[in-house]
Amino acid sequence: MPLLLLLGVRAHIAMVRRHGLKGDAGRGDPQARWWPGQAARDAVAALISVAVVTWMARRWGAPLDAPADPASHFPAVPTWFFSPLSQLLRYFPGPRQVIGTMIIPGALTTFLALLPWIDRSESRWRRALVLSPLLLAGLGAVALGVQQRRGLAKPAFVRSLREAQHTAWRARRLARAGIPPEGPLEMVRNDPAVRPGELFAQHCGPCHAVRGLSQQRKAPRLDGFGSREWATAFVVWPDHPELMGTTEIHDMSGQRRRLRDEGVRAVAEWLYSRGYEPGESAPDAALVAAGETIYRRRCTTCHQGEGDTSETEAADRDAPNLDAWGSRAYLRAQMLNPGARENYGERNHMPRFHDRMNERDLTMVVDFMRSLRTRPAPAVMEQPAEPHALT
Ligand code: HEC
Ligand code: HEC
Known part of the structure; x- marks a missing residue:
C-alpha cells in the first residue's frame, strides 16, 4: 500500500509539472512557483500536524483494552468515523449486505472519480447542482452516525461496555506484574480477583x-x-x-x-x-x-x-x-x-x-x-x- 501511494504521488507530481497548478498559483513556471514558497507552506502545515498528533499521543496515548477473548461478549463498536458505515449495514441485513458494503459506497466513489468529467461548467449554480449529491451523502452520513451513537446509550450496552472497561483496567493492572508465559488471555482468565x-x-x-x-x-x-x-x-x-x-x-x-x-x-x-x-x-x-x-x-x-x-x-x-x-x-x-x-x-x-x-x-x-x-x-x-x- 505505501508503495502504491508513493507511485500515486509521483504520478501526481509529474502531472503538476506538466500541466501546472490550476488557479493563480499555477500560472507561469510551475517549478519556480513550487520552490520555495509552496514548499515552505507545505513544510509548515506538515510540522503543525506532526506537532498536534505528537501532543495528542502524549496527552491521551493509545488505548489498551483487555486481550481479545473469543468467549466473551465484548461490545464491539466501530470508531466514530466508521459509525455511518456500520449503521448503514443495519438496514441491509443478510444477503442484502452487499448493498451497504459495496453498492452504495461504490456508487459514491465512482461519482467522485467521475467528477472531473461531470463538473466542467464555469457557472456556480450548475457546479452546485452537480456537487449536491456529495452534500446529501455528507448529511446522510452525519444522520447515520448520530443514530448509531444514540443506540450506544442503551442500558444493556452501557453495562457491557462498563464490564469491558473494567476487564481492560484489570488486565492493565495484572500486566504490570508481568505477563505469564501462557499469554495475556490466560492472565486475565486466572485473575485471582474475579x-x-x-x-x-x-x-x-x-x-x-x-x-x-x-x-x-x-x-x-x-x-x-x-x-x-x-x-x-x-x-x-x-x-x-x-x-x-x-x-x-x-x-x-x-x-x-x-x-x-x-x-x-x-x-x-x-x-x-x-x-x-x-x-x-x-x-x-x-x-x-x-x-x-x-x-x-x-x-x-x-x-x-x-x-x-x-x-x-x-x-x-x-x-x-x-x-x-x-x-x-x-x-x-x-x-x-x-x-x-x-x-x-x-x-x-x-x-x-x-x-x-x-x-x-x-x-x-x-x-x-x-x-x-x-x-x-x-x-x-x-x-x-x-x-x-x-x-
Ligand atoms: C436425626 C439425626 C440428626 C440429628 C440429631 C442432628 N442432625 Fe444435623 N444433620 C442431619 C442430617 C441428615 C443432615 C443433612 C442435611 C439435612 O438433613 O437437612 C444434617 C445437617 C446438619 C448441618 C449442615 C451440614 C452442612 O453440610 O453444612 C448442620 C450445621 C447440622 N446438621 C448441625 C446439627 C446440630 C448442631 C445438631 C444438634 C443440635 C444436629 N445437627 C443434630 C441429621 C441430624
Ligand atoms: C447439582 C447441584 C449441585 C451443584 C452443581 C453443587 N452442589 Fe453443593 N450441594 C448440593 C446439594 C443438593 C447439597 C445438599 C447435600 C446433598 O444433597 O449432598 C449440597 C451441599 C453442599 C455443601 C454442604 C453445605 C450445605 O449447604 O448443606 C457445600 C459446602 C456445597 N454443597 C458446596 C458446593 C460447591 C463449592 C459447589 C461447586 C464446586 C457445589 N456445591 C456444587 C447440590 C449441588
Whole structure:
C-alpha cells in the first residue's frame, strides 16, 4: 500500500509539472512557483500536524483494552468515523449486505472519480447542482452516525461496555506484574480477583444461590456459609426454602425443639469455631465449650465423628461429620466427594468435582467459599409453630 501511494504521488507530481497548478498559483513556471514558497507552506502545515498528533499521543496515548477473548461478549463498536458505515449495514441485513458494503459506497466513489468529467461548467449554480449529491451523502452520513451513537446509550450496552472497561483496567493492572508465559488471555482468565467467583458461578451456581452470582435454589444458599449466623439459621429452620428445603434430605427438622435459645447460640458458636482461622472474629471459648458438650451429647446420634453413641449404633450415624465444618479441608472434601460416608453418603445429590476442576481451580473455589463467611447469611427467623409443610 505505501508503495502504491508513493507511485500515486509521483504520478501526481509529474502531472503538476506538466500541466501546472490550476488557479493563480499555477500560472507561469510551475517549478519556480513550487520552490520555495509552496514548499515552505507545505513544510509548515506538515510540522503543525506532526506537532498536534505528537501532543495528542502524549496527552491521551493509545488505548489498551483487555486481550481479545473469543468467549466473551465484548461490545464491539466501530470508531466514530466508521459509525455511518456500520449503521448503514443495519438496514441491509443478510444477503442484502452487499448493498451497504459495496453498492452504495461504490456508487459514491465512482461519482467522485467521475467528477472531473461531470463538473466542467464555469457557472456556480450548475457546479452546485452537480456537487449536491456529495452534500446529501455528507448529511446522510452525519444522520447515520448520530443514530448509531444514540443506540450506544442503551442500558444493556452501557453495562457491557462498563464490564469491558473494567476487564481492560484489570488486565492493565495484572500486566504490570508481568505477563505469564501462557499469554495475556490466560492472565486475565486466572485473575485471582474475579476468577474464583466465575468458577463458582460456573460449577456451583447451577444449584447453590449466592447473591450476585446465582439465583438457583436447588441446594442451600451459601452466602455466609461457615458463619455463626448460617449455622444458627440451619439449626433453627433447616428446611427453610433457602436451605435444605429444596433438597430431599430433611432429618434436621425438629432439632431446634430440643435446644433452648442459649443452646442454639452455643452449638452455632461451636460450629463456627470448627472453621475459624486467625484474623476472623474470635470464637467465645466458654460458648464453644458449652456448644461442644451439647453437640457431642445430642447431635452425634446422627452426625459422625467423635461423640456419645449410646442412643444409636455407629452404623446408623449417617449425617455429615461436622468436626471440621466450614474449614478448608471440609470444603475440599465436600467438593471432591460429597457422597463419601463422612459427608452426605448415599443420600447425596451433589456431583463430585474431583475430575471437573484442576488443583488450582479447586483451591480458588475453596478460597471463594471461605470469603462467603463474612457475607450476611440467609435471614432465617424462627420456624413457625406449625411445622413447615414439606411435600
Ligand atoms: C447439582 C447441584 C449441585 C451443584 C452443581 C453443587 N452442589 Fe453443593 N450441594 C448440593 C446439594 C443438593 C447439597 C445438599 C447435600 C446433598 O444433597 O449432598 C449440597 C451441599 C453442599 C455443601 C454442604 C453445605 C450445605 O449447604 O448443606 C457445600 C459446602 C456445597 N454443597 C458446596 C458446593 C460447591 C463449592 C459447589 C461447586 C464446586 C457445589 N456445591 C456444587 C447440590 C449441588
Ligand atoms: C436425626 C439425626 C440428626 C440429628 C440429631 C442432628 N442432625 Fe444435623 N444433620 C442431619 C442430617 C441428615 C443432615 C443433612 C442435611 C439435612 O438433613 O437437612 C444434617 C445437617 C446438619 C448441618 C449442615 C451440614 C452442612 O453440610 O453444612 C448442620 C450445621 C447440622 N446438621 C448441625 C446439627 C446440630 C448442631 C445438631 C444438634 C443440635 C444436629 N445437627 C443434630 C441429621 C441430624
